[in-house]
Amino acid sequence: MAPTPIPxxxxxxxxxxxxxxxxxxxxxxxxxxxxxxxxxxxxGSVITMEYLEGRLNFEVDHGTVVRCWTG
Structure with a gap:
């Protein structure tokens, strides 16, 4: 499978x-x-699901990044 292109x-x-x-x-x-x-x-934050190019999201628990995703 081909890699997903980077926006x-x-x-x-x-x-x-x-x-x-x-x-x-x-x-x-x-x-x-x-x-x-x-x-x-x-x-567990409630967030909107719009995609914003150039944004990096961190889920932070007790000062440590536990999840990270783009958009």
């Missing part, structure tokens, strides 16, 4: 590499790699 406004970065990092360290790394928007959310 034009999104850095070539793997979201799974942020899991396990301290939230502040993860945000700093993400911004350094070109993410224009970084959003940290507590577990």
């Amino acid at each position: 034009e406004g999104q850095p070539d970065d793997a979201p799974e590499t942020y899991v396990g990092l301290d939230a502040d360290q993860a945000e700093s790394r993400a911004r350094g790699r070109g993410w224009t928007t970084v959003r940290s959310l507590p577990p």
Whole structure:
């Protein structure tokens, strides 16, 4: 199967590499790699499902990233 293309406004970065990092360290790394928007959310947050190109989302529990996804 062919790889999924990376949207034009999104850095070539793997979201799974942020899991396990301290939230502040993860945000700093993400911004350094070109993410224009970084959003940290507590577990179980109610969020809208719109996709925003260039955004990286973190689910943060007790200061640690436990889940990360784009959009």
